[in-house]
Amino acid sequence: MSASPPIEVAFPEHARLLEALTEALGPGAVVDGRERVNSPDDAPIAVLRPSDTAEVALILRTADEAGAKVVPWGGRTGLVRGTMARGALALSMERMNRIEEIDVLGQTMTVQAGCVLETATEAAEAAGLILPLDLGSRGSATIGGAISTNAGGNRVIRYGMTRNMVLGLEAVLADGTVVTSLNRLIKNNTGYDLKQLFIGSEGTLGVVTRAVLHLRPGAGGGVTTALVAVPTLMDVTTLLRRVEGTLSGHLSAFEVMWDDYFQLVTTEPARGRSPWDQSHAYHVLIEAMSSDGAQDAERLENLLGDAMESREIADAVIAKSQVERDAFWAMRDDVRQVARFGPIMSFDVSLPISEMEGFVAEVRKALAACWSQTKPIIFGHLGDGNLHVIVAPVPAEPRARARIEDIVYSAVRERDGSISAEHGIGLEKKAYLSWSRSPEEVALMRRLKVALDPRNTLNPGKVIPDA
């Protein structure tokens, strides 16, 4: 291998490390990261772009020995600053983006970590199968990122979170050891299920390089979607249990919008329009997928008719076309409308369904006691116990953000809830981890971190609070 000229670096103290990596990986693999971040303060030392697992291993071994820090980068669509790479090497998986194989009979996909979720989803569909993971950020989120953060999304009620879709995994440890567990089998009880270590640990225990995903049979076009107006949260819960019973095994989404949110996404400048002729407290988006959509639609219609008669629901409409279905989802997904209120804060909490009403009332009251205009705007995957809580507007005064965090997380903690249902911890929620996890749990996390990454090379300072 011929020696490459030293690359121009913004961080001269790391010049020797970058030179060594450039020489080992070839041109184009080590690039400047300054233009990839919003603020120059957040710039990584460099962005490393390995093209295979062996290069990932080489990078990690080299960095670990040199005492450098490494932050894995997928699509960087996370919401908790889990990919902040200031002072570290960013390890971008962008060149490892291939779908290596789809086994139609075995219903598996073997894919590299940098593959964009939407690309993987479309490839599964082209093979007559589905990859059930579906997120708003599907166009840029990567498979590796979804695995590292155990992403949730719109179909958890039926298919579970990303963890449930991973059959096999390849990960590289901080010292460069490649652990290849590309299992394709549904059942495999041969020793410890090592992949679990790397799913949801946000790149702090290893770098996910490849995965085997469990695909499912396609729905064959049988999708049924309804929007339902419901007077009370108790009735929403009753509706959920009825729908689960009637559509058993077919229910794929049960999303709820509180009226504040619904108003926002159905009035100008939002494009959505309410199908109701009056206002209602809760708006439920129900979706079922199966081989016989007509049957699901008929059952759902009967169920909703009965619920109307017993006044458990106030109104309902079943989508008659893909256009109507898309319109319902567009309302649900039109989160950016909350920006109308000015600065916002966004939370992602889990609660027992029985606690949701009390939680929302407490947060609303506590916010009102501090600031007359600031209120919670709520929607979420209620079928999974997961609410997204937008607080807006955030007052300009100092410490307002910390006070709002305290209000929301206190109300969560009192109810044995989770401060992060699907977004993870990253840097953003690290200070609050102990509000959802005990000292013994945090100590065990730290013990695992030390066992797998003794020099604290991988995504340092994320997830686990400082000792």
Place this chain on the structure above:
Amino acid sequence: MSASPPIEVAFPEHARLLEALTEALGPGAVVDGRERVNSPDDAPIAVLRPSDTAEVALILRTADEAGAKVVPWGGRTGLVRGTMARGALALSMERMNRIEEIDVLGQTMTVQAGCVLETATEAAEAAGLILPLDLGSRGSATIGGAISTNAGGNRVIRYGMTRNMVLGLEAVLADGTVVTSLNRLIKNNTGYDLKQLFIGSEGTLGVVTRAVLHLRPGAGGGVTTALVAVPTLMDVTTLLRRVEGTLSGHLSAFEVMWDDYFQLVTTEPARGRSPWDQSHAYHVLIEAMSSDGAQDAERLENLLGDAMESREIADAVIAKSQVERDAFWAMRDDVRQVARFGPIMSFDVSLPISEMEGFVAEVRKALAACWSQTKPIIFGHLGDGNLHVIVAPVPAEPRARARIEDIVYSAVRERDGSISAEHGIGLEKKAYLSWSRSPEEVALMRRLKVALDPRNTLNPGKVIPDA
């Protein structure tokens, strides 16, 4: 606390440790284990019977400090000698057998580890819900044992293995640290998912004391069961994919009996009777659960009618009553008939479905080349890729067992299969772990074991091959 008299022990060198434990735990908590094992050689030093998590912690802390070994005992229905406790303290969870709470709205059950599976299943049903785990050993297997071994069973195709049913867990580490993660939430991405460490690690990383299980809506009586005769394994696979499509989300079992097995369970002295008027190569038991059994039955009948016409299946019968349904399952479960052949060996392997035919042919041929009478008798959860292979009769000659293991596991390894689909590793399969897992995987297992149990106190010598 008053001092107890020293208990009579078969192991005088451990008298002081047992005295200390007896004093701390009270009478009845430390008992002789000799009559609980088949062979006196396998007797534990004593059987410890804690009544709560604090006592489990005390036992482990005391044993760990004294250098004693501890083997957790559930229902001891395992098949890989994972609870062999020679020279160790057996930690029986039999007194921690309470169902602490069923949350009907939240669909969770909080249960102690020693609760028998069937007790938990019946309690869920009484609450109008189901605990989807179902095993042949349901009457004695415990929840803690099912979790520690990640038990599979009859409904994996729909609900996944035990791992998928555990929301929260409490476990005690070797040093007595209690890690309580009794999460009840479907979605909780707050840091590492620590419960995964204890699920399926066969008591080597911690002792499971309590768990929160995810219950599901009851089927409401809508169970559909069919027995189908199929000419080729290719047709079996086609049938599986068709049934998955047509019964999408409702299919709960797809069990296959090879004809050797079917003959055995449908001829005297077995009670089962074949519904067919001629013999067939494969016999498939299909079951669906939903709120509308009539609809499932109609769909399945249409599907089977079409498959008869296209000769993809040879014959079929749908159960018309619970008695017929039970009769089908009784055949499937009548494993003890294989004892007619004399000594047997039993394997539990996973394979890609596309590899099954080649696997069976290879095993059959290799056995026949060694012994004229010895053959494989096969049945299993084909929908999950899991076959149970009985080899019988096992010749009396020395090394016959080792040769049979080599034949079966070689055929598995060549096809990227698993040497243990659901039974685990224990002592029995430890020597073959490396046939399914790489050196890096085994090294990482060892690294975890050292991190969590540095003195090798918990279930020593199980799962991980000696270094």
